[in-house]
Amino acid sequence: MDIRFSSASVSFGGRMVLQPLTLTLTERRIGIIGLNGSGKTTFARLINGLVKPTTGQVTVNGLDTVRDASATLAAAGFIFQNPQHQIIMPIVHEDIAFGLKNRGLKADEIERRTAAVLERFGIPHLAKRRVHELSGGETQLVAIASVLVTGPGILILDEPTNQLDLKNRRLVETTITGLDEHSIVISHDLPLIEQFERVLLFHEGRLVVDGPAQEAIRAYHAVAGC
Numbered sequence: 455m456d457i458r459f460s461s462a463s464v465s466f467g468g469r470m471v472l473q474p475l476t477l478t479l480t481e482r483r484i485g486i487i488g489l490n491g492s493g494k495t496t497f498a499r500l501i502n503g504l505v506k507p508t509t510g511q512v513t514v515n516g517l518d519t520v521r522d523a524s525a526t527l528a529a530a531g532f533i534f535q536n537p538q539h540q541i542i543m544p545i546v547h548e549d550i551a552f553g554l555k556n557r558g559l560k561a562d563e564i565e566r567r568t569a570a571v572l573e574r575f576g577i578p579h580l581a582k583r584r585v586h587e588l589s590g591g592e593t594q595l596v597a598i599a600s601v602l603v604t605g606p607g608i609l610i611l612d613e614p615t616n617q618l619d620l621k622n623r624r625l626v627e628t629t630i631t632g633l634d635e636h637s638i639v640i641s642h643d644l645p646l647i648e649q650f651e652r653v654l655l656f657h658e659g660r661l662v663v664d665g666p667a668q669e670a671i672r673a674y675h676a677v678a679g680c
């Protein structure tokens with residue numbers, strides 16, 4: 455993974471919500487922390503082109519997120535804060551197959567890949583379940599499976615353990631830390647974040663710490679005043 459920000463900033467309606475930043479991300483597990491409204495989601499959305507830089511440039515494995523928008527989307531999958539919003543089909547198996555159908559794969563290949571990803575996440579028993587009947591943890595796993603089945607090398611997750619009970623949180627945490635793909639995770643779940651190789655702390659639209667997890671978490675407590 456090689457993600458480069460070159461003087462990239464974001465303004466909405468003339469207000470700069472992300473100050474210009476220049477950095478390169480290559481680590482396997484990267485955490486993003488900060489208070490509400492500090493710019494975390496905006497930063498993460500720049501990576502797969504959901505938000506365009508107002509100034510500067512962002513590239514993902516050499517792809518420009520604006521010029522090469524669809525290739526960037528294929529390289530970096532995104533799991534939204536409310537994953538139920540990105541689940542499109544009513545049945546789990548159909549939802550996982552959806553992205554593969556869109557890519558024009560043959561039926562037997564779709565079936566093979568769908569079964570493999572269900573197996574990978576330990577959820578073959580959910581294949582025929584209705585999506586709206588799943589628990590929060592199951593919904594997260596299905597959303598992750600639906601994105602990873604298309605083969606992005608990078609997964610960006612926006613608060614993946616938010617609103618999960620302790621058991622489901624552990625399940626999703628273990629799934630994320632065990633991924634082969636590179637992951638970039640926005641989270642207030644500090645026990646998860648403290649396992650990561652590199653953590654970025656945002657405050658009021660600025661990247662204020664970029665370093666080891668312990669250092670960033672200590673600084674987070676300081677800016678939060680607790």
Ligand SMILES: Nc1ncnc2c1ncn2[C@@H]1O[C@H](COP(=O)(O)OP(=O)(O)OP(=O)(O)O)[C@@H](O)[C@H]1O
Pocket residue numbers: 466467471488489490491492493494495496497
């Ligand atoms: N599409 C948009 N239009 C206008 N303002 C926006 C837009 N998206 C985000 N903002 C503003 O940008 C700032 C940063 O928002 P962002 O969602 O990146 O923060 P965050 O750190 O992810 O917050 P949270 O932890 O609450 O999800 C906020 O003031 C937000 O209101």
